Amino acid sequence: MADTLDKSLTQEAVLLEKLARIEENPSGYFAVHLHLSKLRPSNRQAHFIGIAARTFDNLVNNNNAVLYVMLNQDIVLVCHEVLVEEIDPYIEKVRGMFSEDPIAATDDEFEDHFSTWYDLAAKEDYAAFLSAATELSVEAEKIIDAAKRHNEDAAAGGGGDPLTAKNLAAINQQLQATRVADLIRQQTCVRIAPGEAGEIVFREHFIAMTELKDRVAPGVNLFTSAWLFQYLTETLDKRILAVVGRKNFADLKDPISLNLNIGTVLSRDFATFNRAVEDYAHKVVVEFQVIDIFADMNTYGYARDMLQDRGYRVVVDGVSPNALQFFDPATLRPDFIKVAWGKEFEGEADDKGRLNSFKETVQHAGKDSIILGRVDSEKAVKWGLALGISRFQGYFIDKLVYAMTRNRVSPKAKARAGAK
Numbered sequence: 001m002a003d004t005l006d007k008s009l010t011q012e013a014v015l016l017e018k019l020a021r022i023e024e025n026p027s028g029y030f031a032v033h034l035h036l037s038k039l040r041p042s043n044r045q046a047h048f049i050g051i052a053a054r055t056f057d058n059l060v061n062n063n064n065a066v067l068y069v070m071l072n073q074d075i076v077l078v079c080h081e082v083l084v085e086e087i088d089p090y091i092e093k094v095r096g097m098f099s100e101d102p103i104a105a106t107d108d109e110f111e112d113h114f115s116t117w118y119d120l121a122a123k124e125d126y127a128a129f130l131s132a133a134t135e136l137s138v139e140a141e142k143i144i145d146a147a148k149r150h151n152e153d154a155a156a157g158g159g160g161d162p163l164t165a166k167n168l169a170a171i172n173q174q175l176q177a178t179r180v181a182d183l184i185r186q187q188t189c190v191r192i193a194p195g196e197a198g199e200i201v202f203r204e205h206f207i208a209m210t211e212l213k214d215r216v217a218p219g220v221n222l223f224t225s226a227w228l229f230q231y232l233t234e235t236l237d238k239r240i241l242a243v244v245g246r247k248n249f250a251d252l253k254d255p256i257s258l259n260l261n262i263g264t265v266l267s268r269d270f271a272t273f274n275r276a277v278e279d280y281a282h283k284v285v286v287e288f289q290v291i292d293i294f295a296d297m298n299t300y301g302y303a304r305d306m307l308q309d310r311g312y313r314v315v316v317d318g319v320s321p322n323a324l325q326f327f328d329p330a331t332l333r334p335d336f337i338k339v340a341w342g343k344e345f346e347g348e349a350d351d352k353g354r355l356n357s358f359k360e361t362v363q364h365a366g367k368d369s370i371i372l373g374r375v376d377s378e379k380a381v382k383w384g385l386a387l388g389i390s391r392f393q394g395y396f397i398d399k400l401v402y403a404m405t406r407n408r409v410s411p412k413a414k415a416r417a418g419a420k
Contacts, residue, residue, distance in 0.1 A: 006207045008182050010144075011068040012137035015076060018066065019130055022120065029120040031129050031410040032087065034075040034094060035113065037104045042322050047291045049073045051326055052094045054294065059090050071140040076133070078120075089116055097326045107302065139332035162224035167217075168231065173236075174216045175208045175235050181243045183208045183215070189257070189371055189393040192381065200401075201371075201391055202255040202285045205244060207236055228260075238266040249280035256287035259317060262292050265303045274310065281311030285336070289318040293332065303363075304333065315371070321345055324357035337361065362387060 005341060011027050022029055036049060037068060047328050053075055058066050065074040075094075079087065091128040095114055098104040104114050161167070174222050191199040213222050214414045222229055237260050244258065264270055265286060277284055286307055293300045293316065313335040321344035323329075339361070342356045367388040375394030 009136070010140050011070055012133070012140040015068045016137055018078060018128075019120075019133060023126070026120040026126055028081045029413040030079055030084070030321040031118045032077045032079075032091065032122060033116045033118070033129070033132060034077075034091070035103065035115065036098075037070070037072040038073045038113070039098055039101050040103075043098055043101050044073050045320070046322065046324065047294065049075070049327060050291070051294055052097060055094050055097075056090050059087070070134065070136050071143045077137075091307050100325065132405045133226075151279070160219050161245065162219035163217075163220055163222050163228045164225070165228070166230050167220060171220065172218045172232060172235055175212075175232065175239070178212075178216050180207055180212065180213045180236075183211050184240065184243060185352075187393060187398060189391060190397050190401060192385070192392060193390045200254045200279075200340065202257040204257040204259070204287070204393070205240065205241060206259060212236075234261055234264060237261055238267075238269045241269050245273045245276040246275075249277050249283055252280065252283050255283045255285055255313075257315065257326070258285055259289070262288055262300055262303050263297065265307065266299070278310075281307075281314070285313045286313055287315040287338070288334075290316055290323065290329070291318060298331070308335070314359065317373075321354045321358065325354060325362055328361060328364055328368075329362060335371075336369055336371050336391070337365050337391070338373045341372050341376070342374070343385075359387065362389065375388050 007011055017020055021338050028289040034052075036044065036052065049069065053067060055074075056077060059065055059077075060067050061084075063082045063086070065082055066078050068078070070074040070076065077087070080406075094105045098114075106121075107312045117124040120126045120129060163171070184204045186205055188203050189201040193202050200330070209222070213220070222232065224276075229347065240258060241260075241264070244256065247256075260270075274281070287302065307314055315336040315338055316329050316332050317338045319329050319337060319339045320343050321340065324339070329339075339358065345358060370389050372380065372384040372389050373393045375384075375392045376398055380396065381392055386392075386412045
């Protein structure tokens, strides 16, 4: 992998090569351009675009069709000898995902701002699509150059050199040989219900990344490449499993949770951890990031079933308020769904859709399955309690647990106070 993205290997460049190959004989070819780059910023998050792209998996796998995801987040579909009516349901499904975004509206009888269709066998359409693809390629080059300058500026400004394929191996080797037990931190998930005693649901164990960076790679910015950092997290998984696996689970007072890659759960390292846990799997919660889940739904399903059959509990983590408009996490059949608290839930006019989507998730999954995460205020707790949610996690909860411990105030009294 190159230090920066090779412009000749971008999807935009591949699309232009495709057009060059079919120019002499474009009969039967057509293209659909989905203008997702024009969505509101809150709807253009990478995992939303990923979900939209995977909507076409069945179509692409069973037809002569190719899907291109542009760097600006547009999606282009090029088909050969495929019936248009077979394409429409997929386009409409993606449109429905972003139904509350103005760009997806279907009110305009004369122009569809969400998608553009091209019959490549028609010279005018071919020329128009070639022009659009060329513009996408130029825009991709600008995005790549801007990213390169950003990395250079970060390094010059003291942020550290970017994480690259060249330094990844050395950092990973250093990570495997570095002490991490003293870097493991905890964040508590608490059940709070009016008139009832507070209860610890689990204590999430995670590694303090800033301190780890100072220890293994003080001159490198580990977060400049999400994909390379993902590789490092697999090593982190193994290290934290080794440390936590040394606990005496029979004497463990409160359940613990670990945020792991799905691949880790299917590895030998987890099998070793499982042998250490033995009959106390009910004291361990495994959290999966929603992005990791959507990368391979079949593998997630296998891992989830394996864990639940052994007595572990599973959390779908990383669910943002916006994501709830596009999929129902209850269909993933976890034990818990962790939804991040945000201003989107405070009932502002533009956010009613998100609030309604959240209420539907609570209804489908069950109130006892929802964890409101990233809770930073008493307001968030009261908001959750009003919806019947009783499980909370975040910095405000950390302060609450600390105050309860330090002042020896009864959890029941705290629960009553939070309900007022």
